[in-house]
Amino acid sequence: MIQSAETLPTWDLSDLYSGVDDPRLEADMQAGRARAEEFARRFRGSIAVAELSAGHLRAALDEYEALLRNQYRPQAFASLLFSTNTQDPARGALLQKSREFGSAVGIHLVFFDLEIGQIPAATYDAVSATPELAPYRHYLDHQRKLAAHNLSEPEEKILVETANVRGQAFSRLSTEINTRTRFRLEREGQVQELTQSQVLALLHDPDRGVRQAAAESVTAALKHNAHLSTFIYNTLLHEKDVLDRLRRYEVPAAGRHLDNELSGEVVEVMSQVCADNFDIVAEYYHLKRRLLGLDELTHYDRYAPIAGEEEAIPFAQAQGLVLEAFGSFSPRLAEMAAPFFSKRWIDAALADGKRGGAFCAGITPDHHPYVLLNYTSQPRDVMTLAHELGHGIHDILASRNHLLDYYPVLPMAETASTFGEILVFEHLQKSLSSPQDRLALLCHKIEDTFATVFRQIAMYRFEQEAHQARRTQGELPAEKFDALWQKHMQAMFGDALKLGEGHACWWSYIPHIVSTPFYVYAYAFGELLVLALYACYQREGQAFVEKYFSLLAAGGSRSPAELVGAMGFDIASREFWQGGCDLIRQRVEEAKKLAG
Numbered sequence: 001m002i003q004s005a006e007t008l009p010t011w012d013l014s015d016l017y018s019g020v021d022d023p024r025l026e027a028d029m030q031a032g033r034a035r036a037e038e039f040a041r042r043f044r045g046s047i048a049v050a051e052l053s054a055g056h057l058r059a060a061l062d063e064y065e066a067l068l069r070n071q072y073r074p075q076a077f078a079s080l081l082f083s084t085n086t087q088d089p090a091r092g093a094l095l096q097k098s099r100e101f102g103s104a105v106g107i108h109l110v111f112f113d114l115e116i117g118q119i120p121a122a123t124y125d126a127v128s129a130t131p132e133l134a135p136y137r138h139y140l141d142h143q144r145k146l147a148a149h150n151l152s153e154p155e156e157k158i159l160v161e162t163a164n165v166r167g168q169a170f171s172r173l174s175t176e177i178n179t180r181t182r183f184r185l186e187r188e189g190q191v192q193e194l195t196q197s198q199v200l201a202l203l204h205d206p207d208r209g210v211r212q213a214a215a216e217s218v219t220a221a222l223k224h225n226a227h228l229s230t231f232i233y234n235t236l237l238h239e240k241d242v243l244d245r246l247r248r249y250e251v252p253a254a255g256r257h258l259d260n261e262l263s264g265e266v267v268e269v270m271s272q273v274c275a276d277n278f279d280i281v282a283e284y285y286h287l288k289r290r291l292l293g294l295d296e297l298t299h300y301d302r303y304a305p306i307a308g309e310e311e312a313i314p315f316a317q318a319q320g321l322v323l324e325a326f327g328s329f330s331p332r333l334a335e336m337a338a339p340f341f342s343k344r345w346i347d348a349a350l351a352d353g354k355r356g357g358a359f360c361a362g363i364t365p366d367h368h369p370y371v372l373l374n375y376t377s378q379p380r381d382v383m384t385l386a387h388e389l390g391h392g393i394h395d396i397l398a399s400r401n402h403l404l405d406y407y408p409v410l411p412m413a414e415t416a417s418t419f420g421e422i423l424v425f426e427h428l429q430k431s432l433s434s435p436q437d438r439l440a441l442l443c444h445k446i447e448d449t450f451a452t453v454f455r456q457i458a459m460y461r462f463e464q465e466a467h468q469a470r471r472t473q474g475e476l477p478a479e480k481f482d483a484l485w486q487k488h489m490q491a492m493f494g495d496a497l498k499l500g501e502g503h504a505c506w507w508s509y510i511p512h513i514v515s516t517p518f519y520v521y522a523y524a525f526g527e528l529l530v531l532a533l534y535a536c537y538q539r540e541g542q543a544f545v546e547k548y549f550s551l552l553a554a555g556g557s558r559s560p561a562e563l564v565g566a567m568g569f570d571i572a573s574r575e576f577w578q579g580g581c582d583l584i585r586q587r588v589e590e591a592k593k594l595a596g
């Protein structure tokens with residue numbers, strides 16, 4: 001395993017439960033099941049009625065919200081505990097138990113949102129306008145919109161109960177294939193068998209030979225799995241086609257747009273503006289080719305580092321950097337981040353069996369969030385720390401909402417995290433004196449932004465065409481997906497970088513494409529929104545700070561169009577999205593200047 005020279009923080013979960021064998025866990029789960037049964041007994045059949053009163057619906061919503069809050073505590077504990085040691089069978093068993101608990105509770109609750117959707121229109125109009133229901137108005141209105149696509153209760157129950165033997169089973173199979181696949185690579189005369197994250201990390205190696213070998217290894221392994229991956233993807237596309245037909249969704253992405261509380265037109269405007277700005281990517285890769293001193297670039301040169309070795313940053317220094325950067329925006333921002341360190345809400349250690357990557361887990365409005373990282377002392381880990389703390393601050397500010405409005409919708413969910421990263425990036429950039437270091441950091445940032453904005457939009461456009469093709473042409477061969485992938489990904493790079501043939505099958509390891517269709521565009525939405533917000537901060541200074549905090553404090557209580565509209569922007573306009581793209585172009589111009 002990777003060793004770290006310093007002792008990294010681990011989190012303290014004791015304010016949830018004391019451990020796997022805390023008797024309160026079992027007691028809370030039992031009580032949760034009983035409470036859900038009682039809820040169904042008390043309210044089932046009493047919501048979708050003409051004589052419904054506002055007081056009765058309010059009582060049901062309060063109870064529903066409270067029982068979900070109680071349900072999330074053991075579930076969150078089980079999943080947090082598992083994430084720091086996935087090899088411990090006791091933790092695995094607790095996680096499984098908490099999931100079964102979730103399904104056992106969920107089955108009693110299916111009726112509730114369905115009945116909200118079936119309240120007669122005249123009754124709904126009368127009760128939803130009362131002050132009693134004002135706090136739940138946004139939740140209720142959204143459920144009414146979703147209801148247009150609901151099936152009957154027995155049908156929905158069958159879908160809930162069979163979820164794990166349909167699409168979810170295929171998407172789990174895809175995850176298992178990806179985690180089990182070993183990538184063979186010859187290095188220093190020895191054949192190594194690498195995991196996916198190990199082999200993908202080599203695409204960042206300064207040695208082109210290593211990058212090329214890693215890319216060939218990725219291609220060989222994905223080709224070996226091509227039959228399975230193609231079968232799985234075809235099956236998932238077909239299942240979605242069937243469910244979309246039953247639920248009366250007109251286009252493949254419509255269900256996602258509705259969940260995101262966005263109109264399809266807004267997403268199409270954003271997607272088109274991004275595609276119209278793909279030349280920014282090409283412009284940058286012309287520069288990168290020159291900096292790398294290569295005649296031409298191909299897919300394994302995309303992530304080649306501009307500078308050599310990067311300096312290690314100990315965790316304590318990262319903490320200082322992030323708190324300083326946050327504090328220079330507003331002392332309140334630094335104050336909100338401080339308890340993550342002082343109260344041990346962060347687990348940053350490296351350990352065998354700990355899951356990779358990073359996340360922030362918001363629990364409930366009445367319980368603080370937790371952050372998980374794998375801190376390897378690289379400058380990008382400082383960015384990750386800023387990112388996850390941004391999420392944490394979003395959760396803390398949004399905690400004035402009830403649970404049903406607590407979590408931001410997907411397109412807004414990366415606002416505070418991305419904003420936190422920009423603050424730290426600008427802070428780091430100012431602290432560097434050599435143009436070479438500043439260029440390296442800037443190139444890093446530009447490539448990250450490309451990955452979040454343009455690459456996600458290219459993937460979104462790939463998905464749109466793949467879903468459409470499966471619907472009109474039936475089951476598709478691997479070559480068809482390969483050709484679509486190559487077409488949409490190449491579009492970003494223009495003539496600055498030519499993706500090699502070996503890259504064509506690389507769609508098959510992207511988990512979002514397989515498991516959560518059309519998830520990807522939310523990343524582009526979030527990043528472009530934050531660029532616009534940051535430009536606003538640069539113009540307005542301190543006047544912006546309070547507006548920004550109230551945007552975050554709204555949590556999921558309003559739609560993205562309303563939230564962003566309150567900041568003075570119109571997400572339906574081309575200009576809004578073009579403004580974000582212009583800021584990315586400025587960074588590329590700055591990199592060209594630094595490169596001389």
Ligand SMILES: [Zn+2]
Nearest residue numbers: 387391414417
């Ligand atoms: Zn994030």
